[in-house]
Amino acid sequence: MEIKDIKEKSSKYLFQNYGRADLAFESGEGCILHGYDGKDYLDLVAGIAVNALGYAHPDWVSAVQKQAARAAHISNLYLIKEQADLAEKIASVTPGELNRTLFVNSGAEANEAALKTAVRYTGRGKILSALDGFHGRTSASLGATGQEKYRKSFEPLISDSYGYFEFGNCEQVKSMVGKDTAAVLVEPVQGESGVRIASAEFFRTVRDVCSDNGALMICDEVQTGLGRTGQWYGIENYGVVPDMITMAKALGGGLPVGALSSTDEISSVMVPGTHGTTFGGNPMVCAAGCAVIDVMKRDGLIEHSRETGAKWIRDLKMIDSPDIREIRGLGLMIGIEMNSSENALRIQKYCRDNGVLINVCHGSTLRLIPPLILTDAQKDTFTALLKECL
Ligand SMILES: Cc1ncc(COP(=O)(O)O)c(C=O)c1O
Numbered sequence: 001m002e003i004k005d006i007k008e009k010s011s012k013y014l015f016q017n018y019g020r021a022d023l024a025f026e027s028g029e030g031c032i033l034h035g036y037d038g039k040d041y042l043d044l045v046a047g048i049a050v051n052a053l054g055y056a057h058p059d060w061v062s063a064v065q066k067q068a069a070r071a072a073h074i075s076n077l078y079l080i081k082e083q084a085d086l087a088e089k090i091a092s093v094t095p096g097e098l099n100r101t102l103f104v105n106s107g108a109e110a111n112e113a114a115l116k117t118a119v120r121y122t123g124r125g126k127i128l129s130a131l132d133g134f135h136g137r138t139s140a141s142l143g144a145t146g147q148e149k150y151r152k153s154f155e156p157l158i159s160d161s162y163g164y165f166e167f168g169n170c171e172q173v174k175s176m177v178g179k180d181t182a183a184v185l186v187e188p189v190q191g192e193s194g195v196r197i198a199s200a201e202f203f204r205t206v207r208d209v210c211s212d213n214g215a216l217m218i219c220d221e222v223q224t225g226l227g228r229t230g231q232w233y234g235i236e237n238y239g240v241v242p243d244m245i246t247m248a249k250a251l252g253g254g255l256p257v258g259a260l261s262s263t264d265e266i267s268s269v270m271v272p273g274t275h276g277t278t279f280g281g282n283p284m285v286c287a288a289g290c291a292v293i294d295v296m297k298r299d300g301l302i303e304h305s306r307e308t309g310a311k312w313i314r315d316l317k318m319i320d321s322p323d324i325r326e327i328r329g330l331g332l333m334i335g336i337e338m339n340s341s342e343n344a345l346r347i348q349k350y351c352r353d354n355g356v357l358i359n360v361c362h363g364s365t366l367r368l369i370p371p372l373i374l375t376d377a378q379k380d381t382f383t384a385l386l387k388e389c390l
Contacts, residue, residue: 003036023352028055031371031378033357042356042378044370049191049223049333052250053295054371060253060291067287074283076276082286089293090261093232096241100267102260103281107222107248108136110258111185113275114244115140117262118183118216120269125159128176128215129185130167132362134192135220144185147193168198170205181215183244188234191223194365195335197328203238216243216266222258223333226250227296227372230306230331237330250372253292257285301372305331312368312379319383321390325364334368335361336386350389356382 006024025033025041031054033041046052053060067082074080087101104110115127129135131146139157142150146164165172167190177184184206190196210217217240224234225247231237233245243266248258259281279285296302309331316327316336325337338344341363348360359367368382 001036006036021352030054030056031374039355041352042381044368044374044382045357045359046369046371047254048249048359049228049369050249050252051254052226052228052301052372053253053292054373055254057253057291057295057373059295060288063287063291064255064284067284070283072282072284073279075278076280080281080283080286082283082290083281086281086286086289086293089290090247090259093226093293093297094245094261095233095236097263098241098245098261100262100264102262102267102270102275103286104258104260104277105256105279106136106258107220107246108138108141108258109277109280110222110246110248110260111135111141111144111218111220112138113260113270114218114246114262115144115183115185116275117244117260117266117270118218120274121266122182122214122216124180124182124215125161126163126178126180127161127183127185128163128165128173128181130187130190131164132167132193132196133164133185133187133190133220135185135187136222167196168202170202173202173206174209177209177213177215179213181210181213183216183218184210185218185220187220188224188237189229189330189333191333191367191369192361194337194362195329195333195367197330200238200240203235203240207240207242210243218242218244218246221245222248223369224330226292227302227305228331228333228369230302230309232302234330251292252285252288255285255288257281257289296372299373305372308332308374308376308379309334311376312383315380315383316386319387319390323390329368332368332370332372332374336366336368338364338366340364347386347389351382351385354385356385358382 024036033043091099129144133146135141135144143158143162219235219242244262344360344364361367
């Protein structure tokens with residue numbers, strides 16, 4: 001099949017809610033995607049930070065195949081061995097006492113579950129989150145997303161329980177959190193808005209002000225979680241332990257699974273009947289998740305992400321160009337802010353024409369969120385292309 005045929009069928013039968021590139025891929029292996037155009041692409045997008053083990057990782061494929069041949073789905077009406085196994089593995093890598101997990105199907109759903117839990121636990125209704133943050137497209141997660149462009153046309157679905165502070169602004173967050181606050185929901189690194197980083201002091205302030213006021217600190221680790229920033233969780237870069245962590249993207253290694261982890265005490269308010277989802281944590285996605293965490297541990301992918309990312313940022317910072325405004329990142333989550341969106345798009349196209357996929361987010365930032373198995377040579381391929389293009 002050719003790309004033009006896929007495009008024609010997609011235009012005819014799909015909702016047109018995505019701005020898609022004229023590219024389609026047949027398969028992948030490691031960090032390489034094989035296109036229907038007959039070309040190979042080095043993928044530095046990884047399905048938007050999903051394919052942490054790359055494509056068709058043998059351990060992941062074997063786990064998924066075995067589970068598919070046994071039972072892909074069993075209802076939460078029953079005990080599910082693979083779900084308990086994955087929850088145990090998550091508990092082995094989450095900070096503090098976040099030992100209990102609830103499984104859902106996506107990042108937005110993980111945030112919904114966290115917000116519902118916070119409201120029940122505190123008996124309060126106010127949710128605070130950061131401007132320019134992103135938490136998903138369902139009603140509550142959209143409500144907590146501090147970007148009007150996403151919320152505007154859906155306001156009737158969103159309650160007025162939300163308030164927004166400037167990411168990184170300690171004084172503002174201190175002045176906003178009060179006795180009516182159920183939770184502060186915050187990304188350790190703002191991904192969709194261009195890999196924006198705040199200080200350790202900011203996260204410590206959020207922690208302290210939440211504790212002082214009986215509000216819960218929820219870290220949205222949907223994008224930053226599971227090794228992306230060079231730690232298991234992004235918030236560990238700041239030595240802060242939140243009350244809840246939400247995760248998704250990397251967890252299933254390509255299958256849709258999200259999770260909320262919290263403490264015994266907080267999780268205890270979610271009694272039978274308070275929350276649930278048919279597919280949440282089915283044996284298939286949990287077997288995939290177990291393989292992801294096992295491979296990350298066995299192959300030292302967290303350290304690899306930290307070290308490769310640090311070298312990459314150092315190399316990129318050595319590029320002397322008036323077109324680059326700022327380079328920032330943690331681990332293999334890197335943003336290169338260009339001086340204009342035209343230049344960002346020009347570089348994206350140049351890379352694509354030369355077999356490398358990158359993503360432009362928040363207008364003018366090139367975002368690098370490759371599989372965590374990226375090699376030094378692969379990162380150097382992009383650096384060389386960027387220099388050439390500049
Ligand atoms: C930080 C963050 N939270 C939540 C979401 C929403 O996740 P999902 O698209 O799986 O619902 C995303 C997606 O990009 C994200 O980056």
